[in-house]
Amino acid sequence: MVVLALLPLVLPNAFYVDLVIRMAINAVIVLSLNLLIGFAGQISLGHAGFLGMGAYASAALPTHWGWHPLLAMGAGACAAGLLAAVLARPIFKLKGHYLAMATLGLGIIISIVVRNEAAWTGGPDGMPVSALNLFGFELSSDRHWYWLVAFILCLGIWASLNLIDSPFGRALRALHGSEVASQVVGVDVVRYKVAIFVLSAVIASVMGSITAHYVGFVTPNLADFFHSIELVTMVVIGGMASVYGSVLGAVLLTALPQALAAFEGWETVAFGAILMLSMIFLPRGLVPTLAAKLGRGL
Numbered sequence: 001m002v003v004l005a006l007l008p009l010v011l012p013n014a015f016y017v018d019l020v021i022r023m024a025i026n027a028v029i030v031l032s033l034n035l036l037i038g039f040a041g042q043i044s045l046g047h048a049g050f051l052g053m054g055a056y057a058s059a060a061l062p063t064h065w066g067w068h069p070l071l072a073m074g075a076g077a078c079a080a081g082l083l084a085a086v087l088a089r090p091i092f093k094l095k096g097h098y099l100a101m102a103t104l105g106l107g108i109i110i111s112i113v114v115r116n117e118a119a120w121t122g123g124p125d126g127m128p129v130s131a132l133n134l135f136g137f138e139l140s141s142d143r144h145w146y147w148l149v150a151f152i153l154c155l156g157i158w159a160s161l162n163l164i165d166s167p168f169g170r171a172l173r174a175l176h177g178s179e180v181a182s183q184v185v186g187v188d189v190v191r192y193k194v195a196i197f198v199l200s201a202v203i204a205s206v207m208g209s210i211t212a213h214y215v216g217f218v219t220p221n222l223a224d225f226f227h228s229i230e231l232v233t234m235v236v237i238g239g240m241a242s243v244y245g246s247v248l249g250a251v252l253l254t255a256l257p258q259a260l261a262a263f264e265g266w267e268t269v270a271f272g273a274i275l276m277l278s279m280i281f282l283p284r285g286l287v288p289t290l291a292a293k294l295g296r297g298l
Contacts, residue, residue: 032200
């Protein structure tokens with residue numbers, strides 16, 4: 001927390017402020033996804049679809065109907081939560097590859113809708129997003145945005161740590177360990193699956209809205225399959241079932257493309273090689289692996 005407070009004082013220019021803001025936004029999204037994948041053990045390959053729902057709600061509702069940005073953000077979150085609640089029961093009857101394909105299909109459907117409904121979403125070209133006004137204060141500079149997303153990130157870390165140590169979090173971990181054993185001890189497996197899916201979707205939608213307002217423009221790329229895979233990769237690299245692993249994975253994979261830009265056309269190959277080596281030598285993710293090694297005195 002102290003580091004976040006001091007960081008704006010040492011960042012040399014606006015480029016680095018922008019990069020840190022994007023890291024923080026991704027970290028909150030990955031925190032929500034890790035609750036679903038890492039703690040509850042339910043894979044989702046379409047999570048970017050919920051980001052897209054929030055982003056396009058914040059773009060389309062103020063543009064076409066004059067809604068206040070906060071009201072549009074809330075509407076997007078409600079829509080994402082409702083969709084997740086309706087689809088969770090049939091989707092989570094599936095397991096393994098079938099569950100992965102079902103969530104992938106959901107994400108692809110949302111991506112297709114935002115690409116094809118050009119009259120409302122701008123189609124493949126996207127659409128502009130109005131400035132975010134919080135109770136009469138307009139976020140007009142990167143510094144303002146930094147403090148907002150830093151606060152949201154701290155809140156997200158605190159909430160995640162408390163959630164996983166609560167009865168709800170313990171039920172999620174039991175569910176991850178064994179659904180049959182969880183049912184035997186009285187855990188309502190379906191209810192917990194639905195609840196964590198809805199919570200994860202709502203957080204993703206809100207952060208989609210935040211992303212849209214920060215960038216000032218939204219395109220279908222925010223909701224596409226490749227973005228979903230990128231988010232899952234952040235979870236895996238940082239460490240599943242690790243709150244701080246979520247943050248570290250988001251920070252590293254947000255910064256890595258910038259660090260590899262000097263490779264001039266080979267950055268994608270280098271990016272893939274780094275990820276592959278990470279999975280070979282750090283299969284549990286960075287934070288759990290390092291914690292285990294430190295626990296054994298390296």
